[in-house]
Amino acid sequence: MIRVVVADDQQLVRAGFGVLVDSAPDLEVVGEAEDGQSCVDLVRRIGADVVLMDVRMPGVDGIEATRRITADPACGDVKILILTTFDLDDHVYDALRAGASGFLLKDTDPPDLLDALRVVARGDALIAPAITRRLIAEFAARPDVERPSPERLDALTDREREVMAEVARGLNNAEIGAELLMSPATAKTHVSRAMIKLGLRDRAQMVAMAYETGLVRPGE
Numbered sequence: 001m002i003r004v005v006v007a008d009d010q011q012l013v014r015a016g017f018g019v020l021v022d023s024a025p026d027l028e029v030v031g032e033a034e035d036g037q038s039c040v041d042l043v044r045r046i047g048a049d050v051v052l053m054d055v056r057m058p059g060v061d062g063i064e065a066t067r068r069i070t071a072d073p074a075c076g077d078v079k080i081l082i083l084t085t086f087d088l089d090d091h092v093y094d095a096l097r098a099g100a101s102g103f104l105l106k107d108t109d110p111p112d113l114l115d116a117l118r119v120v121a122r123g124d125a126l127i128a129p130a131i132t133r134r135l136i137a138e139f140a141a142r143p144d145v146e147r148p149s150p151e152r153l154d155a156l157t158d159r160e161r162e163v164m165a166e167v168a169r170g171l172n173n174a175e176i177g178a179e180l181l182m183s184p185a186t187a188k189t190h191v192s193r194a195m196i197k198l199g200l201r202d203r204a205q206m207v208a209m210a211y212e213t214g215l216v217r218p219g220e
Helices: 011-024 036-046 064-070 086-098 110-121 130-140 150-155 158-166 173-180 184-197 203-212
Strands: 002-007 027-033 050-054 081-082 102-105
Touching: 002 011, 002 036, 002 203, 011 027, 011 050, 011 110, 027 036, 027 110, 036 050, 050 064, 050 110, 064 081, 064 086, 064 102, 081 086, 081 110, 102 110, 110 184, 130 184, 150 184, 150 203, 158 173, 158 184, 158 203
Parallel strands: 002 027, 002 050, 050 081, 081 102
Antiparallel strands: none
């Protein structure tokens, strides 16, 4: 059973997501929070597999709450799925840098939202990879971002670099395998090894680092 916490400052929104999540046999809402700090406190107290996190909340917003949860060793296995809209694009890149595992548009169809929770819980892939690529490509080019040195990638083999580049383009393991002529299992192994070497939580952070270090350049 995947345990979900819903964080949103609107009670009706929380209730709606709660009904939807609880309708799935493998998902359950274990708590709700109306602001970022309440979410952080709740997750620390009861734990969760995934937090469905709104960006704009009073006091501590969703990005700062994400940062606090992912920085807490006691919450190391908790995945954050950010809820956003197109007019909040500017927050998405910051959320990924804060440690979010992915993001979802608020107008996503209900079955896709449920699938997104499952995907993030597994840590297998980013949500909406085409949108993710566009947003990260745009904001990775911002001059105010403190970037990791390209030398960070020296720990990777050439093959791991190739796989990391494909992850940054939004491909899943099966698509990477087809692109690089390897099995999906081999692609997954390369991804896992690269994340361990680079100290990354998940594929979302791998995408951000691929752009930040110049392995993949905006617009490619």
